[in-house]
Amino acid sequence: MSFRLSYRxxxxxxxxxxxxxxxxxxxxxxxxxxxxxxTGRAVLFAVLIALPxxxxxxxxxxxxxxxxxxxxxxxxxxxxxxFAFIAPYLGTGTTTVLVGLVLYALLLIVxxxxxxxxxxxxxxxxxxxxxxxxxxxxxxxxxxxxxxxGIVTGVRLxxxxxxxxxxxxxxxGHGGLGQLIFAGxxxxxYKAEIMTAALLCVxxxxxxxxxxxxxxxxxxxxxxxxxx
Amino acid sequence: MTVAENPIGQAITWINDPLNWTNPGGxxxxxxxxxxxxxxxxxxxxxxxxxxxxxxxxxxxxxxLVVLISNATLAIPTLALLTILPVVFASGFGRTPVVVALAxxxxxxxxxxxxxxxRQVDPEARDAARGMGLSGGQLLRRVELPLAVPYLAxxxxxxxxxxxxxxxxxxxxxxxxxxxxxxxxxGIGIAAGGGQIVAGGVLVAGLALLAEVVLGGVERLVTPxxxxxxxxxxxxxxxxxxxxxx
Numbered sequence: 001m002s003f004r005l006s007y008r009x010x011x012x013x014x015x016x017x018x019x020x021x022x023x024x025x026x027x028x029x030x031x032x033x034x035x036x037x038x039t040g041r042a043v044l045f046a047v048l049i050a051l052p053x054x055x056x057x058x059x060x061x062x063x064x065x066x067x068x069x070x071x072x073x074x075x076x077x078x079x080x081x082x083f084a085f086i087a088p089y090l091g092t093g094t095t096t097v098l099v100g101l102v103l104y105a106l107l108l109i110v111x112x113x114x115x116x117x118x119x120x121x122x123x124x125x126x127x128x129x130x131x132x133x134x135x136x137x138x139x140x141x142x143x144x145x146x147x148x149x150g151i152v153t154g155v156r157l158x159x160x161x162x163x164x165x166x167x168x169x170x171x172x173g174h175g176g177l178g179q180l181i182f183a184g185x186x187x188x189x190y191k192a193e194i195m196t197a198a199l200l201c202v203x204x205x206x207x208x209x210x211x212x213x214x215x216x217x218x219x220x221x222x223x224x225x226x227x228x
Numbered sequence: 229m230t231v232a233e234n235p236i237g238q239a240i241t242w243i244n245d246p247l248n249w250t251n252p253g254g255x256x257x258x259x260x261x262x263x264x265x266x267x268x269x270x271x272x273x274x275x276x277x278x279x280x281x282x283x284x285x286x287x288x289x290x291x292x293l294v295v296l297i298s299n300a301t302l303a304i305p306t307l308a309l310l311t312i313l314p315v316v317f318a319s320g321f322g323r324t325p326v327v328v329a330l331a332x333x334x335x336x337x338x339x340x341x342x343x344x345x346x347r348q349v350d351p352e353a354r355d356a357a358r359g360m361g362l363s364g365g366q367l368l369r370r371v372e373l374p375l376a377v378p379y380l381a382x383x384x385x386x387x388x389x390x391x392x393x394x395x396x397x398x399x400x401x402x403x404x405x406x407x408x409x410x411x412x413x414x415g416i417g418i419a420a421g422g423g424q425i426v427a428g429g430v431l432v433a434g435l436a437l438l439a440e441v442v443l444g445g446v447e448r449l450v451t452p453x454x455x456x457x458x459x460x461x462x463x464x465x466x467x468x469x470x471x472x473x474x
Contacts, residue, residue: 076440077433078393084410084429088235088422092414160303167305168397171414178307185311185401194315198308205303 013191020192028180032200035176038169039162039208042098046105046158051151053106054113055139064114071107079104079168087172097169104165105158112157116150117143145220152216156209163205177201238423239430248427253408255431261404262435266392268327273334273387278380281342285376286368294343298336306333306394310401326395326403333394334387341383345376378451385443392439396432406432 021028057064074082082100090096120143128142144151167178175182177197184193242248249255284290309332313325349372357371399407409428413421 073437076389076393076436078396078436080396080399080407080410081429081432081436084413084425084432087414088418088425092418157302160299164303164305167307170307170400171410175307178305181305181307181311182400189311189315191315194308194311198305198312201305201308202303209303 013189015191015195017192020190021196024193028196028200031177031180031197032204034174034179035163035166035201035204036208038094038097038101038166038174038176039159039204042101042162042166043105043155043159045098045102046109047155049102050106050109050113050154054110054117057110057114058117058143059135068111068114071110074103075107079165080171083168083171092172092174094174096172097166097174100169101162101165105162108158108161109151109154112150112154113147114150116147116153119150120146148216148220152212152220156212156216159208159212160205163201163208167201177204233419233422235422235426239426240423242423242427243430255406255409258404258406258408259431259435261408262392262395262406265323265326265330265398265403265405266388266395268323269330269391269395270334270384270388272327272331273338273391274384276331277335277338277383278342281339282346282368282373282376285343285346286364286372288347291343291347294340298340301333301336304332306397307400309333310397310403314401323403326398326401330391330394330398334391337386337390338380338383341379341386342376345379345383346372348379349375378447381443381447381450385440385447388443389436389440393432393436406435 053067057067077085079100082103083096086096086099090099124142124146125138128138133141166176167181169175170178170182173179177200180197181194181201184190184197187193243255247254251257281294284294306329309329310326313329317325317328346368353371353375354367357367362370395405396407396410398405399411406428409431410425413423413425413428415421416424418425
């Protein structure tokens, strides 16, 4: 095993080159767009599925165990294996990637939303019932708003890990920026291509995370006020 | 768009072919590679993360650093690290860069759990040990470390499952492992290789789930009974569930 770092500055293959970015701006932009759109759609679908599931787990306690257990098992399946299960049925398209991403994002969101809903103090629930709120009124006016911090945490975790996970879509040819990373690897280790794509990946995760923090501030003004 | 016909039937046929087990690059070879790479990566991760986490927990400082490391690795795509490290290491495409890349993903759960494990020790136990005249190092070794064992085990399980899952991606950089079976299947094409793809998926997923179950059992065994009950009542707070997905 040699841990010797290669300091030889290879003039032909730098870690970063503006030349590469300029010459390939179209490809890079297309990859970023695919990456962002896959992430956005996956998280959106995951939220749409996760919220009703979490409410079910909250309302009917016996369902909570099975729902969390099943999504936990799915989460343990490695992404490559999950894509391998889906691809023979759905083919090598965006759908395969999307289904895999949604399944993974699901657990993170469900777990955090359920935790958020369970944190609603029982006194608040009783007060709401005393004020005449029905099951649905209580859910939308009391429980969900109070669970918002949990929901936001879940969505943020899901978004950041989805951004990283999209790259595995390379397996079926739709990996967004992962496509560039892999191409750079195959292309005689084109460092600039690998590094640019990797940095853009991390940057995309950070930007989306910050956006979600901002949205969270806007929808839960009370939590910012309390912090101050 | 091509879709395989009856992939499960194909997969069963593929798994039942003895040559697919014993051939060079067959299932047994790949399983061996997978386990070797994973074991080396987890060992390397433990070597780095446990001393650091225990020490930071003992000092009671660096909680921010632990969280930062966890969050940062969550955002780094596995594929990027797997492709970048072989370039950084002059050795090229040996096992070393793959092992190091996987170890990077093992560090956050190990580190966070080691840190939390020491931090959650009852301050009264710590005070009592101090009162008995134990030095800082003795306190860490004789009191904090034993009480942190359940957390260390939880971190170990999370990290090992994570690494076994991520090791499947080593196939993208020709690093071997069970992922290679899936990649070869895609190389043949979905129509013809569908069975092999599903079979590879079953192996990778099975290994990860098996590791989860076995290490979960180990975690229970090393957790003293009173702590076990206490943790279940609290809804099993696990310090570092926020690991990236591989």
